Amino acid sequence: MIWKLSKNSLKNRTGIDHKLIEINELALTISPIDFGIPKYGGLRTDKEQYKLFIDGGSKCDGYNKKSYHQTGKALDFYAYVNGHASWEEHHLTTVAAAHLQAASILGYKLEWGGFWKNFRDFPHLQLKD
Ligand SMILES: [Zn+2]
Structure with missing residues (x-):
């Protein structure tokens, strides 16, 4: 399945680092779950x-x-399941995994907020310095 971002998601993604856009686009072809920004x-x-x-x-x-959002080096997402936005951990984790895989394929270093210890930010991705 190849997902396609909605007009609003595309608008919300505007201005971020091209590496994150590439990762996000490739993730649309990898993720088993649809997502938005x-x-x-x-x-x-x-x-x-x-x-x-x-x-x-x-x-x-x-x-x-x-x-990292202030320099365009971060991107948040939500999962889109059964016609609704979902912020459930297992959905977000699936979408995050697709982005991590995409980053690996492209050779970019990506960090997922779901791995953080103090504040687990499941819908957050950022480029590593
Ligand atoms: Zn974020």
Whole structure:
């Protein structure tokens, strides 16, 4: 199955690092589960990052602690199952695995937030320095 991102997902992905776009595109051909990119899931302004921090959606305030999203080096996703967005761990893990596989094929270093110890950020991917 080859999935296709919706117009909104494509819009939300705009402006991120080309490596992440390549990984994301290849993952569409690998993932057994469809997925999308949420609003603020790609490139974020400092203001957007700060608002997410205030709302509890991020550990980075965007000023003292910067997010990879502010430099276009991070991408968030959700799974799309039975016509609905899903944030269930097992769905997100499946989609993340497709991205990790895609990154490996392309020779890019990718980090998945689901591996983090303190705050497991299942829908988050970022390029490694
Ligand atoms: Zn993220």
